[in-house]
Each structure stands twice: as structure tokens, then as C-alpha cells.
Amino acid sequence: MEAINNLISGGVVQDIMFYVFAALTLLCAILVVANPFSRSPVTSAMFLVLTIISMSGLFLLLHAFFLAAVQILVYAGAVMVLFLFVIMLLDLKEEQRRKIKFFGLAAGLVSVSIVAGIFIKSLASIKLTAEPALEGETYVLGKLLFTQYTLPFEIISILLLVAMVGVILLSKKKLE
Amino acid sequence: MHVSLHHYLFVSFMLFSLGLLGVIMRRNLLVIYMSLELMLNAANLALVSFSRFNNKLDGQVLVFFIITVAAAEVAVGLALIVALFRKRQSAHVEDLTSMKL
Numbered sequence: 333m334e335a336i337n338n339l340i341s342g343g344v345v346q347d348i349m350f351y352v353f354a355a356l357t358l359l360c361a362i363l364v365v366a367n368p369f370s371r372s373p374v375t376s377a378m379f380l381v382l383t384i385i386s387m388s389g390l391f392l393l394l395h396a397f398f399l400a401a402v403q404i405l406v407y408a409g410a411v412m413v414l415f416l417f418v419i420m421l422l423d424l425k426e427e428q429r430r431k432i433k434f435f436g437l438a439a440g441l442v443s444v445s446i447v448a449g450i451f452i453k454s455l456a457s458i459k460l461t462a463e464p465a466l467e468g469e470t471y472v473l474g475k476l477l478f479t480q481y482t483l484p485f486e487i488i489s490i491l492l493l494v495a496m497v498g499v500i501l502l503s504k505k506k507l508e
Numbered sequence: 509m510h511v512s513l514h515h516y517l518f519v520s521f522m523l524f525s526l527g528l529l530g531v532i533m534r535r536n537l538l539v540i541y542m543s544l545e546l547m548l549n550a551a552n553l554a555l556v557s558f559s560r561f562n563n564k565l566d567g568q569v570l571v572f573f574i575i576t577v578a579a580a581e582v583a584v585g586l587a588l589i590v591a592l593f594r595k596r597q598s599a600h601v602e603d604l605t606s607m608k609l
Contacts, residue, residue, distance in 0.1 A: 343510065350511045354519045361523055361546055365530035365539075373538045380542050387549055390519070394560045396568055399575075403552075406575050411545070411582050418586045419538060422593050440532040444525045451521045455514060473568060481569050488576050495580035502587040 350393055356386040373424060377415050384408045398470045516557035523550035537589055537599040541582075548578050 360383040364376045384407045391400035477485055523546055530543030552571045559567025593599050 347511045350515065354515070357519060358522050358526075361526045364542055364546060365526050365534065371536075373536055373542075376539050376542055380545065383546065384549065387553060390516070390553060391556055394516070394556050396556045396560070396571075399552075399556060399568055399571055402572065402575055406579055407545075407549075411579055414582060414586055415538070415542065418590060421590065422538075422599060424536070424538070424599055436533050440529045443528055443532065447521070447525060447528065451517070455517065458513065472565060473572070476565055476569055477572070484573060488573055491577065492580055495584050499583050499587040502584070502591050 346393060350390070353386050353389040353393065357383055357390065360386065373419050374416070377412060377419060380415075381408050381412050384412070398473050513557055513561040517554060520550045520554040520557070523547075523553065535601050537592075537601060537604075540601070541585060541589070545578065545582070548574065 360379045363379040364383060367375055367379070369375075384403060388400040388403040388408075391397075391403060527543045527545075527547035527550060530546065531540050534540055534543065552574055555567040555571050555574075559565060559571075589599060592604065596603060598604070
């Protein structure tokens with residue numbers, strides 16, 4: 333019994349969970365971008381939902397409980413429903429398999445290798461030794477949001493209003 | 509091996525690269541948009557893990573704002589795509605080249 337307790341508090345279970353969620357996230361992300369079985373955007377959207385859900389598992393492992401909930405509510409709930417709605421509305425034809433252009437492939441590989449360079453360079457300069465002791469609880473986060481970050485919070489609400497008005501204007505029947 | 513900041517950052521990097529490849533290689537506007545969401549999510553993951561291993565909550569507040577802005581951005585972008593589809597009857601990037609020189 334004590335051995336099991338040590339195992340759990342030692343974080344072995346959490347490490348395993350990390351690998352499971354990370355593998356799920358990456359696998360689903362690959363299936364969003366390059367699905368060998370289907371080219372329809374609906375499949376991509378469904379796998380994006382799975383990616384987001386497994387990412388919220390990663391957030392849980394990072395003790396960001398509020399953000400994990402928001403991730404599922406806003407992304408998997410609202411944003412993806414919007415995506416699916418538009419896909420159904422547009423009645424898209426299947427994307428045809430076309431030859432991958434050499435230029436596109438080269439541009440993709442170059443940009444990814446540039447990002448990889450930045451990544452490796454920044455990893456080398458990380459000096460974090462502190463043991464993580466942070467809890468991303470709703471109470472703490474809300475307190476921070478309404479004291480230190482009140483102005484950005486209000487600006488965000490204005491942004492949402494502007495986006496709402498803009499969307500209504502854009503989707504009016506007559507677009508002149 | 510104990511899971512550290514580097515592991516999370518690697519996952520974030522892989523997600524970002526996948527999103528970038530999707531934006532460059534795919535031709536369907538909607539799939540390109542989903543890849544953009546993937547890149548945003550990668551940034552969110554990096555921010556949350558930095559906030560955890562730095563013992564500061566500011567990163568999580570920033571992620572909260574990013575999620576809000578992303579929701580607004582998706583609404584506006586999808587409205588633009590629908591408007592474009594109405595005009596052109598297509599959501600493929602190869603059919604939308606009127607601004608090409």
C-alpha cells in the first residue's frame with residue numbers, strides 16, 4: 333500500500349498521463365492536417381475537437397483547472413460548433429488529391445526548420461530550477477483578473493462586441 | 509524520466525509545426541483555418557507550461573485572453589469565408605486569386 337502511495341505522489345502516474353495525452357494530442361493534430369483516409373473538412377473538424385479535448389487533459393496535468401474547463405467549453409463547445417455549422421452551410425465538395433507542389437513542400441519544410449531553430453536556441457537558454465507549486469484555481473485566477481488585469485478585461489469585452497457587430501454586418505444578405 | 513518543461517515545450521513545438529505545415533500545404537480554406545487554431549493552441553500550451561514552471565499566474569491570464577480573442581477571430585473569419593463563398597462558390601485557395609499580379 334505504501335509503495336502504491338509513493339508511486340502516485342512521486343508523479344509516475346502523472347508522467348504516464350502526460351505521455352498518453354501528448355501522444356493523443358499529436359496524433360489527432362496529424363489527422364487534422366493530413367488525414368490519409370479522408371479529405372473532407374468534417375473529419376478534420378472532428379479530429380480538431382479530439383485534439384482540443386486531449387490538450388485540456390494536458391492543462392489539467394499543469395494544474396490549470398480553470399483553463400482546462402474553458403478550453404473544452406469555448407473551443408470544443410462554441411468554436412467547433414461554429415466551424416461545423418459553416419461546413420454544413422457551405423456544402424463543400426471534397427478536396428481533390430492534387431500533386432503536392434514542390435514549392436509548397438519546400439516552403440513548409442524551410443519554415444518548420446526555422447521554427448525548430450528558434451525552439452532549440454530558446455531551450456538552451458532556459459534556466460528554471462524552481463519546483464512548480466502553482467495552482468491555477470478559479471479563485472486565484474479570478475482575483476488576478478479583476479484586480480491587476482481589469483483594463484484588458486474590459487477591452488476584451490469591447491472587442492467581443494465589435495466582433496459581434498462585424499459578423500452581423502458581414503453576413504447580411506446584401507453585401508455592397 | 510521525469511516530465512519537465514522541455515517535454516511540454518516539445519509538444520507545443522510539434523503542434524505549432526503541424527499547424528504551420530497545414531496552413532502552407534492544404535488548399536481548403538476551412539482546413540487552413542483549423543490549422544491556424546492548432547497554432548494558437550500550441551502557443552497556449554507553451555504559455556500555460558511556462559506559467560506552471562515559473563510559479564506565476566500571469567501566463568494563464570494571457571491564455572484566457574487569447575482564448576477570448578480566438579473565439580472572436582473565428583466568428584469574424586468564418587463570416588468572411590461565408591461571404592467569399594457566396595461571391596465565388598468556392599472555398600479553395602486556388603480559385604481565389606483575383607489579387608494575384
